[in-house]
Amino acid sequence: MEMDIKRLAKLAKLKFTPEEEEKYAAQMANIVAMVEKLPDLDASGPLIDPDNPMEFRHDEVEKKYSRDELLANAPEVQAGCVVVPKTVAE
Amino acid sequence: MELYRLTAAELSRMMQKKEVSSVEVTRSVFDRIAKKEPEIEAYITLNEENALKKAAEVDEKRAKGESLSSLAGIPVGIKDNICVKGLPTTCASKMLANFVPPYNATVIEKLNASDCVYTGKLNMDEFAMGSSTETSFFKKTKNPFDTSRVPGGSSGGSAAAVASGEAIVALGSDTGGSIRQPASFCGVVGLKPTYGSVSRFGLVAFASSLDQIGPFGRSVEDVAMLYSAICGKDSYDTTTVRREYPRFEEKLTGQVSGLKIGIPDVYFGQGVSNEVREKVMEAAHRYEQMGATLVPVTLPNTDYALAAYYIIACAEASSNLARFDGVKYGYRTSNYSNLEEMYENTRSEGFGDEVKRRIMLGTYVLSSGYYDAYYKKAKFTQKLMQGMFHEAFQKADVILCPTAPDTAFTFGANSDDQVKMYMNDILTVTVNITGLPAISFPCGFDGKGLPIGCQLIGDKFSEQQLLSTAFAYEKAAGGFDLSRTLD
Numbered sequence: 001m002e003m004d005i006k007r008l009a010k011l012a013k014l015k016f017t018p019e020e021e022e023k024y025a026a027q028m029a030n031i032v033a034m035v036e037k038l039p040d041l042d043a044s045g046p047l048i049d050p051d052n053p054m055e056f057r058h059d060e061v062e063k064k065y066s067r068d069e070l071l072a073n074a075p076e077v078q079a080g081c082v083v084v085p086k087t088v089a090e
Numbered sequence: 091m092e093l094y095r096l097t098a099a100e101l102s103r104m105m106q107k108k109e110v111s112s113v114e115v116t117r118s119v120f121d122r123i124a125k126k127e128p129e130i131e132a133y134i135t136l137n138e139e140n141a142l143k144k145a146a147e148v149d150e151k152r153a154k155g156e157s158l159s160s161l162a163g164i165p166v167g168i169k170d171n172i173c174v175k176g177l178p179t180t181c182a183s184k185m186l187a188n189f190v191p192p193y194n195a196t197v198i199e200k201l202n203a204s205d206c207v208y209t210g211k212l213n214m215d216e217f218a219m220g221s222s223t224e225t226s227f228f229k230k231t232k233n234p235f236d237t238s239r240v241p242g243g244s245s246g247g248s249a250a251a252v253a254s255g256e257a258i259v260a261l262g263s264d265t266g267g268s269i270r271q272p273a274s275f276c277g278v279v280g281l282k283p284t285y286g287s288v289s290r291f292g293l294v295a296f297a298s299s300l301d302q303i304g305p306f307g308r309s310v311e312d313v314a315m316l317y318s319a320i321c322g323k324d325s326y327d328t329t330t331v332r333r334e335y336p337r338f339e340e341k342l343t344g345q346v347s348g349l350k351i352g353i354p355d356v357y358f359g360q361g362v363s364n365e366v367r368e369k370v371m372e373a374a375h376r377y378e379q380m381g382a383t384l385v386p387v388t389l390p391n392t393d394y395a396l397a398a399y400y401i402i403a404c405a406e407a408s409s410n411l412a413r414f415d416g417v418k419y420g421y422r423t424s425n426y427s428n429l430e431e432m433y434e435n436t437r438s439e440g441f442g443d444e445v446k447r448r449i450m451l452g453t454y455v456l457s458s459g460y461y462d463a464y465y466k467k468a469k470f471t472q473k474l475m476q477g478m479f480h481e482a483f484q485k486a487d488v489i490l491c492p493t494a495p496d497t498a499f500t501f502g503a504n505s506d507d508q509v510k511m512y513m514n515d516i517l518t519v520t521v522n523i524t525g526l527p528a529i530s531f532p533c534g535f536d537g538k539g540l541p542i543g544c545q546l547i548g549d550k551f552s553e554q555q556l557l558s559t560a561f562a563y564e565k566a567a568g569g570f571d572l573s574r575t576l577d
Binding site for chain 1: 188189190192193325326328329332391393394396397398400401408412415416417418419420421422426427428429430432433434435437438441446447449450451453454455457464467468470471474507508509512
């Protein structure tokens with residue numbers, strides 16, 4: 001099993017140095033060898049749990065939080081908004 | 091007698107009779123923390139000032155004659171992945187080192203309603219990913235029985251604090267054994283409840299279809315009391331189940347006469363140490379002497395269980411942890427020139443190695459071309475395993491087996507070999523992927539004096555049976571011996 005560490009890292013929004021890539025490739029190969037031990041099953045049919053239907057809430061605001069409280073954890077805030085790097089090109 | 095040594099049930103009775111106050115109990119626990127914490131390092135955040143204030147409030151309510159819950163004024167430790175408003179909730183990660191939740195988890199709202207006192211936030215493996223608490227960004231918690239050994243994980247801080255008297259009881263969370271294995275390693279009782287019986291609202295998500303919050307205590311009665319206080323339907327967690335939950339501590343009969351106890355051979359086999367096997371079988375025979383019958387049952391192959399578990403858990407983790415992007419909360423890198431780079435550097439600097447490995451595995455099994463081979467197959471294996479347990483429960487009322495294949499290991503013993511570390515979970519993960527409840531209680535010591543845990547697995551919502559069966563053992567054994575860790 002060949003794992004494309006670079007591609008997976010990109011998908012997972014992670015970055016590795018070449019040394020880390022090598023280390024991860026070796027470790028991931030061992031882990032994948034472990035998780036490959038699955039029985040051969042007829043993988044078809046439904047997977048839902050009919051005994052446990054989910055109950056949804058009405059779409060109404062219940063808990064109330066202040067904007068300032070919620071933004072207190074954001075790394076950068078300006079005028080009540082979170083700040084991120086520019087996302088559109090000039 | 092130092093108050094921190096007593097159980098929640100004993101302290102509760104004393105407080106009701108006004109023999110002691112909550113302030114005295116809380117003071118005793120913080121004195122104990124001051125003495126033991128430099129050695130054990132169970133806590134990430136201590137909450138002494140608020141705790142003493144709350145204790146004084148409870149004492150005042152009691153003095154006024156208000157009717158209070160049995161947990162009122164009891165010092166409880168909280169695993170650091172459960173949100174307590176105003177207290178840092180770090181998940182033992184650099185990523186959330188500065189995160190202070192603006193809300194309470196539902197279990198905390200429930201414990202507030204019971205007037206509990208919070209000692210602080212307990213150490214754990216980063217994002218609950220690990221079996222030794224060694225992956226914490228902040229510190230390494232020591233096993234109170236032998237400080238050269240790990241307390242287990244991921245709820246290692248919770249187990250070590252309860253065992254050493256640094257908390258009377260504690261909350262943990264169990265995704266693949268994270269309550270039961272540390273309970274086993276630290277000689278205390280830990281319950282992983284049925285999936286859907288305790289709300290996950292405010293628990294930082296690892297694998298949402300497997301995570302459950304549960305209690306730790308030094309007696310079965312304490313675990314029952316804490317479980318009664320936190321369980322129940324919650325409209326903020328759609329997976330919780332509406333049903334009647336009794337006060338479990340009032341249902342501890344200690345009667346096992348006529349009980350059929352299933353013994354799964356495969357869970358006593360390969361990889362399980364001789365000492366663990368012998369002690370757990372001794373516990374089984376003790377039940378037999380009390381009138382229970384032992385019956386053989388067939389359970390899923392442990393290799394399959396471990397494979398399916400790591401696929402499902404990591405797939406869900408890779409999705410759940412996508413939210414940590416340095417925008418709304420948590421760590422943000424200072425090194426970036428555009429959005430993409432900010433995401434990548436934030437996540438690469440903020441997460442530790444084990445978390446990255448699991449995100450990578452989850453991304454892999456969900457990626458195009460591999461989904462059917464891994465994730466879908468794992469979900470069908472899960473269904474197969476649920477069927478096997480269903481059959482086993484036609485023959486047995488509860489299933490008895492070891493909690494972990496061996497006793498607590500030394501620091502670093504498994505750190506370089508992930509697969510070896512993951513093998514610690516072979517006896518606990520099946521319970522999570524089948525959604526069943528299970529309890530671990532101490533059933534003796536190995537030659538090195540380290541505790542061994544016995545696990546009882548029950549059918550869905552059979553907590554009453556599990557707690558009562560474990561209570562029968564505790565009574566017959568004359569209690570659990572924590573004299574070495576409480577002195």
